[in-house]
Amino acid sequence: MEERKAIVEIKNVNKIFGENHVVHDLDLTIYKGEFLTMLGPSGCGKTTILRMIGGFEEPTGGQILVEGERVEDKEPFERNVNTVFQSYALFPHMNIWNNVAYGLKMKKVKKEEISRQVAEMLQLVRLNGFEKRYPSQLSGGQKQRVAIARALINRPKVLLLDEPLGALDLKLRKEMQLELKNLQKKLGITFVYVTHDQEEALTMSDRIAVMNQGYLDQLDTPERVYEKPATKFVADFIGESNIFEATISHMTGDTASIGLEVGNALCLLEKGVSYSLSEMVYACVRPEKVLFSAGEAEGFNIKGVVKEQIYVGNIIKSNIIIANGQMVILSRLDIDEVPKVGEAVNIYWNPDDVVLMKSRGYQIHHVIENASLGGD
Amino acid sequence: MKRSYRARNKTIPLLTTVSPVAIWLILLVAAPLLYVLFLSFLSTDGYNVVFLFTLDNYKNLFNPTYLEIYANSFLIAFFTTAICILVGYPFAYHMARAGKRKKTVMMVMLMVPFWTNSLIRLNGWKTLLGKTGFVNTFLQNLGIIREPVEILYTRGAVLLGMVYILIPYMILPLFASIDKLDHSFLEASNDLGANKVKTFLHVTLPLTFAGIFSGSIMIFIPSLGYFFVSDIMGGGKSQLIGNLIETQFKAGNNWPFGASLSMMLIFLILIMVTVYKKSGGDMEDLGVM
Amino acid sequence: MRSRQKKIGRILSSIYSYLVYLFLYLPIFIIILFSFNTSERNIVFEGFTFEWYLKLFDNGVLLNAYGNTLFVGFISTVIATVIGTLASYGMSKYKFKGKGIIDILLYIPVVIPEIVLGISLLAIFNLSNIPMGLTSLIIAHATFSIPFVVFTVNARLAGFDRSVEEAAMDLGAGRIKTFFTVTLPIILPGVISGAFLAFTLSVDDIIISFFTTGPGSNTFPLKVMELTKTGVAPDVYALTTIVFIVTVAVTFITQRDKKKPIKG
Numbered sequence: 030m031e032e033r034k035a036i037v038e039i040k041n042v043n044k045i046f047g048e049n050h051v052v053h054d055l056d057l058t059i060y061k062g063e064f065l066t067m068l069g070p071s072g073c074g075k076t077t078i079l080r081m082i083g084g085f086e087e088p089t090g091g092q093i094l095v096e097g098e099r100v101e102d103k104e105p106f107e108r109n110v111n112t113v114f115q116s117y118a119l120f121p122h123m124n125i126w127n128n129v130a131y132g133l134k135m136k137k138v139k140k141e142e143i144s145r146q147v148a149e150m151l152q153l154v155r156l157n158g159f160e161k162r163y164p165s166q167l168s169g170g171q172k173q174r175v176a177i178a179r180a181l182i183n184r185p186k187v188l189l190l191d192e193p194l195g196a197l198d199l200k201l202r203k204e205m206q207l208e209l210k211n212l213q214k215k216l217g218i219t220f221v222y223v224t225h226d227q228e229e230a231l232t233m234s235d236r237i238a239v240m241n242q243g244y245l246d247q248l249d250t251p252e253r254v255y256e257k258p259a260t261k262f263v264a265d266f267i268g269e270s271n272i273f274e275a276t277i278s279h280m281t282g283d284t285a286s287i288g289l290e291v292g293n294a295l296c297l298l299e300k301g302v303s304y305s306l307s308e309m310v311y312a313c314v315r316p317e318k319v320l321f322s323a324g325e326a327e328g329f330n331i332k333g334v335v336k337e338q339i340y341v342g343n344i345i346k347s348n349i350i351i352a353n354g355q356m357v358i359l360s361r362l363d364i365d366e367v368p369k370v371g372e373a374v375n376i377y378w379n380p381d382d383v384v385l386m387k388s389r390g391y392q393i394h395h396v397i398e399n400a401s402l403g404g405d
Numbered sequence: 406m407k408r409s410y411r412a413r414n415k416t417i418p419l420l421t422t423v424s425p426v427a428i429w430l431i432l433l434v435a436a437p438l439l440y441v442l443f444l445s446f447l448s449t450d451g452y453n454v455v456f457l458f459t460l461d462n463y464k465n466l467f468n469p470t471y472l473e474i475y476a477n478s479f480l481i482a483f484f485t486t487a488i489c490i491l492v493g494y495p496f497a498y499h500m501a502r503a504g505k506r507k508k509t510v511m512m513v514m515l516m517v518p519f520w521t522n523s524l525i526r527l528n529g530w531k532t533l534l535g536k537t538g539f540v541n542t543f544l545q546n547l548g549i550i551r552e553p554v555e556i557l558y559t560r561g562a563v564l565l566g567m568v569y570i571l572i573p574y575m576i577l578p579l580f581a582s583i584d585k586l587d588h589s590f591l592e593a594s595n596d597l598g599a600n601k602v603k604t605f606l607h608v609t610l611p612l613t614f615a616g617i618f619s620g621s622i623m624i625f626i627p628s629l630g631y632f633f634v635s636d637i638m639g640g641g642k643s644q645l646i647g648n649l650i651e652t653q654f655k656a657g658n659n660w661p662f663g664a665s666l667s668m669m670l671i672f673l674i675l676i677m678v679t680v681y682k683k684s685g686g687d688m689e690d691l692g693v694m
Numbered sequence: 695m696r697s698r699q700k701k702i703g704r705i706l707s708s709i710y711s712y713l714v715y716l717f718l719y720l721p722i723f724i725i726i727l728f729s730f731n732t733s734e735r736n737i738v739f740e741g742f743t744f745e746w747y748l749k750l751f752d753n754g755v756l757l758n759a760y761g762n763t764l765f766v767g768f769i770s771t772v773i774a775t776v777i778g779t780l781a782s783y784g785m786s787k788y789k790f791k792g793k794g795i796i797d798i799l800l801y802i803p804v805v806i807p808e809i810v811l812g813i814s815l816l817a818i819f820n821l822s823n824i825p826m827g828l829t830s831l832i833i834a835h836a837t838f839s840i841p842f843v844v845f846t847v848n849a850r851l852a853g854f855d856r857s858v859e860e861a862a863m864d865l866g867a868g869r870i871k872t873f874f875t876v877t878l879p880i881i882l883p884g885v886i887s888g889a890f891l892a893f894t895l896s897v898d899d900i901i902i903s904f905f906t907t908g909p910g911s912n913t914f915p916l917k918v919m920e921l922t923k924t925g926v927a928p929d930v931y932a933l934t935t936i937v938f939i940v941t942v943a944v945t946f947i948t949q950r951d952k953k954k955p956i957k958g
Contacts, residue, residue, distance in 0.1 A: 087775050104414065106861040118861035122879045133874075135866035183865060415788065416870055422784025423796070425777045426840065433837045437814035440804070444817060452716065496714045499707040509713070513945060518718045520941040521725070522898055524918045525934050528926050529721025532728060534735050539724075564900050571857035585700070621804070633900055637922055647901075654813050664817075667810045678805055688801050690935030 034061040036095075036151030036219050037082060037110075037187055044077050044282060051077050051372065053243045060185070064213050066222045066230040069240035070266070075223045076115075078240075082221065083112045096186060106135075110187040111180035113197055117172045119164040125151070125175055128159035132183040150178040152214070170201045189218045194229065197295050206233055227267045239263050240269040257299075257384055264384065271319060271357050273312045275277070277304055284380055286328060287312060292351040295328040296383035299358070304385075311386040316346065316360040321368055326377035333357060333376055335368045347372065359388035408492050438671075443662035462665035464554035471649065481560065482628040484623050485567040492568070493620070497579035501586070504544040512580075514572055523570050527637045530566065531557060558640035566638035567628050572626075575620035578690060582616025583609075619690045622681055626674055646670065722938065729931035736926060746932040753929050759917040760933065766828060766913060767896040768905075770835035775889040777836070778843025783877070785844075800841045811838060812905035819906065826908025833908040834901060839892035848889060850884025879880045 036060040044052040052074045058066050067075035080086040081093060093101050100108050103259045111132075120128050129150055133143045151157045154174035164172055173193060180188055193209075194202045210233050214347035224230055230237050231251045239247045239254060239262075247259035258264035261272055275287040275294070283298050287310065296312055298304055320326070333349040336356075340346075345367050349357045357376060361367050368374050448457040464472075500511045516524065533539045534556040541553040556562060588611065594604040632647035643650075646666065653663025669679075682688065731740035750756070785793060803811055815834045824830055858880065862872040878885070900915045907916060918930060 082861075082863060085864075104868075105860065106866045106868055112861070112864045113856045114861055116855055116857050118855065118857040119878075120858060120862070120876055131862070131863035135871065179861075179865065183911075414869075419784055419790060420786045422780040423788070425783035426800075426844070427792070427796055429777060429840065430796065431830070433815065433818070433833065434799050434802050434811075436756050437811075440817055440821060441810075441814045445876040453763075491866060495707065495710055499711050509949070513949060514715060514717070517903055517942060517945060518722060519898065520894060521722055521934060521938050522900075522915050522918060524900060524915055524922065525926075525930070526721040528736070528918070528922060529724040535737060535738050564725070569721075572718075576930055615854060626805065626807050630809035630901065632809065633904075633919060636919075639895065650813060651904075657907065661815065665815060666828050670807055670810055674805055684869070688797075690802070 038094040066234040073240040111185035294331040316358040329377035493575040501583035563639040763914040774839035775834040782847035808901040827911040843888035847886035
């Protein structure tokens with residue numbers, strides 16, 4: 030396995046705008062050549078982090094290093110990173126050629142060299158022939174490509190992309206996702222990508238950093254983020270999840286029996302995490318992992334009634350209502366066996382299909398935060 | 406210490422962009438006005454300002470001769486404003502309802518007369534309205550009047566001159582507010598059974614009130630000071646506050662009294678602008694032509 | 695029925711607007727007409743002549759006054775445009791103490807009567823021994839023009855996407871380069887119309903010039919004011935006619951150019 034070299038290191042960074050604490054004690058290392066996505070709902074601090082790396086915002090505290098060199102004090106034009114802006118930010122008064130050439134002109138590169146490189150870049154984003162056009166004469170997808178070409182021509186160490194596909198329609202988005210991913214592989218440049226679209230994050234990224242109210246909740250590969258969400262928030266935000274509040278009632282080996290509000294269930298304890306009896310936890314089960322039977326399975330007694338069924342393509346989703354009124358979603362392919370509407374069923378699962386999360390997790394931050402601000 | 410570097414880098418652009426205007430405005434707007442305030446409390450020996458504190462200039466404001474001039478001036482300002490609203494509103498309404506190209510043409514045609522000096526244009530009116538002018542000759546030829554009538558050098562002529570010079574300042578804000586008006590409001594009102602007149606009174610007029618108000622301020626205030634209009638059209642017979650101030654600073658050579666008159670005008674304007682802002686007016690609307 | 699009513703309404707309102715234009719243009723037509731009048735007194739039109747247009751070029755005082763007007767207009771416009779554009783840019787970009795005060799000071803020249811600004815400038819020039827003449831005129835004109843430039847550029851900056859500036863800096867341009875290669879070209883239409891407004895106000899100004907001029911430096915409006923007392927000669931009308939035709943032509947050309955597709 031090749032050595033992973035850090036290219037951007039964010040060390041204990043905080044950002045406060047007036048009364049708003051937008052980024053909390055963030056530690057994050059971005060490796061050379063990777064495609065890292067910052068994922069989270071709006072207002073989670075992801076764009077602020079990107080802007081701090083780009084040099085448009087200054088951290089309130091902490092350090093940011095690019096290739097081992099501290100950059101917090103450097104202006105955007107002194108950093109070897111480039112940004113693709115959400116609104117594209119193309120220069121409306123310049124044609125495409127001049128837009129793309131701008132960075133090289135600023136570096137005072139020779140004219141012939143600029144011409145050669147601009148041609149090469151436009152070729153790369155398949156926009157050759159558009160040199161004389163103005164941004165207002167391009168479609169959304171074309172503007173997007175110009176923005177990328179303009180940022181890449183400076184050969185940045187890191188390319189920062191702030192929701193670059195946000196303004197495009199669904200079909201174009203899908204195409205551009207693939208195109209961006211291929212471009213990144215081809216060039217081997219580190220991409221830091223900000224989005225609130227979990228599907229986009231899952232398909233494109235090498236790693237995903239899930240942000241929640243200024244905290245980094247999880248930093249992992251797409252598979253791990255989906256399969257083993259670290260917090261309730263991550264489980265909720267990425268994909269569909271059934272999340273149960275529970276307390277640990279027995280532990281035998283690596284299996285625990287947990288008490289839900291409505292019955293008991295079994296689950297596997299996470300490795301390397303210590304649990305105590307009667308500790309509050311969240312048990313998270315993906316809809317496709319939920320099993321059902323007429324009788325009780327061993328170690329489980331959760332009863333419910335199938336309330337309705339929804340067809341989504343070739344998947345059938347059954348909404349099962351359990352005793353405390355919580356809705357449990359069970360999804361199956363339409364060729365699989367599904368319970369009937371109105372039928373009473375027992376719900377269970379394979380203990381290793383459950384992700385057990387400490388209910389502290391992200392909430393504990395807020396307790397500390399509120400305490401340190403003198404309560405709300 | 407780490408933040409000081411970039412903080413400094415923001416100070417330099419801030420200073421280069423904002424300090425010229427700040428210095429200019431302090432030296433040439435704030436300081437002069439404060440100096441005039443100071444002057445208004447000084448005395449005069451008939452030729453020069455004497456550094457002797459007095460309130461006489463303010464007492465002098467209530468001299469009956471001057472009260473008559475204020476009354477005349479306010480009357481003209483009031484009627485100028487009223488006529489500008491009445492004449493300007495239908496015009497602005499028509500302009501706002503025109504197509505995009507026609508709007509531009511109408512707007513440009515409204516601005517073109519501005520580029521001919523207003524004094525010259527007033528002289529044009531003088532030629533029209535004089536005893537042997539077009540209007541008198543025309544009326545005589547029609548047999549409506551036998552002898553030429555005095556049109557020029559009356560209060561009416563001053564009023565005409567004021568309206569003529571100032572009406573674009575009413576039409577522009579009116580046009581802006583009517584143009585902004587969402588047509589669906591009017592349709593909704595019509596739909597709800599209001600007829601045209603009721604729609605106008607209950608929907609259009611209240612919604613364009615801001616335009617009427619800012620236009621009125623832009624007309625009422627200058628018309629108190631446009632002494633040259635009264636000089637040309639009124640032949641100096643119809644005195645305005647502006648003429649009074651002009652006299653104090655030029656022929657009369659009583660700067661302290663002129664200063665107190667100016668302060669009175671400023672006080673008046675302060676009240677008007679405060680009311681305007683309180684009723685939700687935007688200051689920037691007053692400065693955009 | 696209804697459509698006929700509508701049509702009549704439209705015709706009536708069209709007629710009305712033509713009447714308003716007639717009101718606005720009537721004196722200008724009179725001036726143009728009397729610039730061709732054989733009589734020196736502008737009372738009755740007696741006959742047609744081009745004489746005044748030739749005589750105009752012998753009237754050094756008048757031409758000198760017009761030259762002063764253009765000179766004062768040009769210099770004060772340059773000053774007001776530079777200061778006003780910088781101010782609008784800085785004030786919209788940065789937050790700082792005292793911004794509110796600058797805002798209020800900007801509104802003052804707009805809302806107070808010109809005569810009050812005129813006499814206060816006269817008073818301060820007098821106090822500070824600034825020579826009364828072209829210099830004092832230029833300073834005075836720049837003073838009342840600055841706010842108008844600021845407001846016009848503000849309007850343009852309101853629709854300006856700041857991320858374009860960030861993009862320029864991101865691509866290696868410093869603050870000054872960013873301003874000149876990106877910001878200024880984008881806000882240029884606002885700057886030009888601000889400058890245009892400043893020039894118009896300066897050239898037409900009577901009241902403030904009246905108080906801030908000195909002996910020997912008459913502007914065209916002041917010269918006209920002086921002549922009004924004794925009678926305006928037709929050569930003044932001839933000059934006005936020439937200026938009017940030039941401005942109309944310039945307006946026509948710029949308006950026609952505007953119709954072409956605008957880049958960006």
